[in-house]
């Protein structure tokens with residue numbers, strides 16, 4: 001079922017609610033392995049809810065979520081993790097009193113090939129100087145950017161098929177924004193396991209466009225634009241935010 005042409009994730013006319021309140025309506029999109037799908041839009045547009053819905057933290061009122069060619073039913077965050085869906089939440093939510101290395105390790109906890117985990121952590125730390133710098137430091141004393149590298153690394157070490165990332169650039173120094181987006185591109189293209197599909201929620205339009213293959217703009221819970229990265233410039237997208 002999971003041939004190269006089958007999207008890792010397909011949302012078909014998905015509507016999502018918290019209780020009785022519908023906050024996302026009629027969203028359709030497809031992401032394949034190796035691709036980044038950027039979801040942009042103003043505060044309150046429903047971006048986080050869209051990610052929450054994929055892991056069962058917002059309820060599906062209509063539409064389908066298809067993962068690796070099969071409808072994703074009765075999903076919750078724990079089952080999502082078992083299906084190798086990694087969620088990197090807004091604000092990162094690392095274990096504050098655990099080191100960078102320990103936080104990375106926690107991402108690989110559910111892996112079947114746990115024996116390879118220490119080596120994969122070593123490789124990650126060797127590849128990303130920011131991770132090396134904070135490997136022995138507790139998360140609570142890391143900068144926002146350092147935490148973000150560790151949070152995405154934690155997700156990557158679970159060897160995800162699908163990674164959901166919420167507002168990774170929020171509160172980061174510009175130099176680390178670049179590093180974080182290099183890391184996101186690397187997760188999508190990781191040759192060692194055929195790459196992950198990535199859904200990236202991001203309000204930094206230029207940063208998002210630097211890695212995205214496809215974009216959609218949500219406003220008031222609905223898609224107001226959707227297409228390939230080249231369809232719109234950052235300025236066009238900026239204009240849409242204002243309307």
Ligand SMILES: Nc1ncnc2c1ncn2[C@@H]1O[C@H](COP(=O)(O)OP(=O)(O)O)[C@@H](O)[C@H]1O
Pocket residue numbers: 018021023041042043044045046047048049050
């Ligand atoms: N847990 C929740 N319960 C009820 N309503 C929520 C909850 N979280 C968010 N909302 C509402 O859903 C809408 C979309 O929020 P959200 O998905 O967080 O937007 P965004 O991530 O684009 O800023 C907002 O109107 C927000 O107030």
Ligand SMILES: [Mg+2]
Pocket residue numbers: 047048049090166
């Ligand atoms: Mg949000």
